[in-house]
Amino acid sequence: MKKGVTLKDIAIKLNMSVSTVSKALSNDASISDMTKERVLKLANEWYYTPNEAARHFKQNKSFTLGLIIPDLLDQFYGLAINGVEEVAAENKYNVIVSQSHENVEKECKIIDVMSRNRVDGVIIAISKNTQDMAPFHKLIYTGIPVVFFARAPTEMSFNYVSANNEDGALKAIKFLVKRGHKRIAHLMGPSAMPISQLRLEYYKNALTKEGIEFDPVLVKEIDFTTAGTNKVMKQLLNMKNPPTALFIFKNYVSLDAINYLKKYHRSKLSKVDMIGFGNLPLIQYLDHKPVASIEENSHIMGIEAAQLLFRTIDQQETEVNEIYHHIKVPCKLIIHH
Amino acid sequence: MKKGVTLKDIAIKLNMSVSTVSKALSNDASISDMTKERVLKLANEWYYTPNEAARHFKQNKSFTLGLIIPDLLDQFYGLAINGVEEVAAENKYNVIVSQSHENVEKECKIIDVMSRNRVDGVIIAISKNTQDMAPFHKLIYTGIPVVFFARAPTEMSFNYVSANNEDGALKAIKFLVKRGHKRIAHLMGPSAMPISQLRLEYYKNALTKEGIEFDPVLVKEIDFTTAGTNKVMKQLLNMKNPPTALFIFKNYVSLDAINYLKKYHRSKLSKVDMIGFGNLPLIQYLDHKPVASIEENSHIMGIEAAQLLFRTIDQQETEVNEIYHHIKVPCKLIIHH
DNA sequence: CTGAAAGCGCTTACAG
DNA sequence: CTGAAAGCGCTTACAG
Numbered sequence A, B: 001m002k003k004g005v006t007l008k009d010i011a012i013k014l015n016m017s018v019s020t021v022s023k024a025l026s027n028d029a030s031i032s033d034m035t036k037e038r039v040l041k042l043a044n045e046w047y048y049t050p051n052e053a054a055r056h057f058k059q060n061k062s063f064t065l066g067l068i069i070p071d072l073l074d075q076f077y078g079l080a081i082n083g084v085e086e087v088a089a090e091n092k093y094n095v096i097v098s099q100s101h102e103n104v105e106k107e108c109k110i111i112d113v114m115s116r117n118r119v120d121g122v123i124i125a126i127s128k129n130t131q132d133m134a135p136f137h138k139l140i141y142t143g144i145p146v147v148f149f150a151r152a153p154t155e156m157s158f159n160y161v162s163a164n165n166e167d168g169a170l171k172a173i174k175f176l177v178k179r180g181h182k183r184i185a186h187l188m189g190p191s192a193m194p195i196s197q198l199r200l201e202y203y204k205n206a207l208t209k210e211g212i213e214f215d216p217v218l219v220k221e222i223d224f225t226t227a228g229t230n231k232v233m234k235q236l237l238n239m240k241n242p243p244t245a246l247f248i249f250k251n252y253v254s255l256d257a258i259n260y261l262k263k264y265h266r267s268k269l270s271k272v273d274m275i276g277f278g279n280l281p282l283i284q285y286l287d288h289k290p291v292a293s294i295e296e297n298s299h300i301m302g303i304e305a306a307q308l309l310f311r312t313i314d315q316q317e318t319e320v321n322e323i324y325h326h327i328k329v330p331c332k333l334i335i336h337h
Numbered sequence C, D: 001c002t003g004a005a006a007g008c009g010c011t012t013a014c015a016g
Helices: A007-014 A018-025 A033-045 A052-059 A075-090 A104-116 A134-141 A165-178 A194-209 A226-237 A251-264 A281-285 A298-318 B007-014 B018-025 B033-045 B052-059 B075-090 B104-116 B134-141 B165-178 B194-209 B226-237 B251-264 B281-285 B298-318
Strands: A064-069 A094-099 A121-124 A146-149 A159-163 A184-188 A219-221 A245-248 A273-277 A292-295 A326-329 A332-335 B064-069 B094-099 B121-124 B146-149 B159-163 B184-188 B219-221 B245-248 B273-277 B292-295 B326-329 B332-335
Touching (some): A007 A018, A007 A033, A018 A033, A052 B052, A064 A075, A064 A104, A075 A094, A075 A298, A075 B094, A094 B075, A094 B094, A121 A298, A146 A298, A159 A165, A165 A184, A165 A194, A165 A245, A165 A273, A165 A292, A165 A332, A184 A194, A194 A219, A219 A226, A226 A251, A245 A251, A251 B281, A281 B251, A298 A326, B007 B018, B007 B033, B018 B033, B064 B075, B064 B104, B075 B094, B075 B281, B075 B298, B094 B104, B104 B134, B121 B298, B134 B146, B146 B298, B159 B165, B159 B298, B165 B184, B165 B273, B165 B292, B165 B332, B184 B226, B194 B219, B226 B251, B245 B251, B251 B273, B298 B326
Parallel strands (some): A146 A159, A184 A245, B064 B094, B064 B121, B121 B146, B146 B159, B184 B219, B245 B273, B273 B292
Antiparallel strands (some): A292 A332, B292 B332
């Protein structure tokens, strides 16, 4: 087991200089065919593999992107990872994926590690508790551009890729109204998250557009846990005038909501219509599906985020740029038969 | 936007040498408190972040592991990734995850990229078509140790972490027999995969142990596609003496099998018992579950694979080691109520 | 207590 | 056509 063959090893063996070997391997016009042949032959024999780390080091770039997400097992993020990796691969970049598990301290540590490893940029869906934007300002200050996605930062002075939540909410509410619903509850995301506030807002706007009066008792906050969803479902279903449809922050919550109905209100299972954000692949296997999903296209969000990041990286090399982009990926309503 | 502050920047500003700054920051005993203070102060002010890439380069190690899997969205592999990442993080290692999407050429490319980037080791679940072990021999030859997991390599001279498939198969067949089944079909994996052959063998052995005669017509090969599963299901159910239970290579196939019954043999839905490998988290949301899952503990497999890899990396530094390990992670039968 | 030098593997501008 | 030298950011053995 030998440790990687280097240009020097080859140079010594062939009695030539390292520079000549380097140029021969990169097929430089100044090198004679004879030399190129000899070098290539030995390189193959010895399984010479160029040390990219050394190349990157010299270029002071890592050709690596950092991707931070709450949870890999969430199919929404799984799809986003794929999008990022595709664009990264096209650009000959590697991706390091890390999970915050919704923990702010963990997230900060990850950012620090990535920063120390000099990733060329960071793409992040922040944890549900992340408020402080200081770590991101620091990243940018030290020359590492950041693109947020899915979950909005608490300040607007950042690059950000999201679904077109407003349009998604409108399509969903319209669809529910068309199906005859008038009491449509909203299972809103954790209130600390800007994206939760936004979707709540869009829900209200959509109701107004559809001529339905907003009723604050129909808004209940979930925390992504099954227990939290169960509690909220109980409150809603025990109302004297319970909702007939649910507009849900995230479809994993819908799954829990459906399970709740199955257990405690079986009779309502086919009556309470649910629509949630995120068209998860696993929904195809369910017998009791949400009536529709708001397809957020997290795969495309990943692609857009990576492309935006690369554009920012390229710009950086030419001039300082203080313009921030907010890209909205269109939503589509997917009706589950 | 400045590009990363370096030791040199600090040294120049403070009128001292780079070595002194380096030592001050690593709290070397030889440096005066006064100097340390001055250095630390400026380092903080300037957000100095040590360039790990440079450190790694000097140590000729990347502190990065390569992880190659067929598909990130398969929860089996998602859980395995988590296991690998946990162990890597404990060892201050980064992980680069890449997907082969069951494509041999893609897999080879990934191996090449990882090799060029001088990952310190590779953990891989090979694609379903991977036969040639040459790329892995090359990796090992150039000093990059490899650990296979889940899917066995085509030669035995490699480190390998798998479920205890034999035990898993036995538990599954026993359980089905106890439920009164005598005609138990096997939906076997792609025959080119060694792991498929093994599970087939263990299925036969288990039948024998339970006193059931093996019937080759009850073995049908699937290819992981829904169409492939449907075809096989049709063949099985149209037999004059059809099976009453299915022992299935992988639970994603079970999901398709269940969907097939729902569509075309609804009456048999609750009669044909299925058991598949892999206790996928998404099963909890299904109304019609396999009667049981063979929990392969892919999360633990990830942990074991990473630990084995680290042991190999450590050994490498001391001496050449030609001993190969095959670790079998215990299986558990999970009965879905 | 501080600093000069060498070196990790590579590329590239320059000299010959 | 080939090679010597410098340098990417850091650490470390050695000199002073």
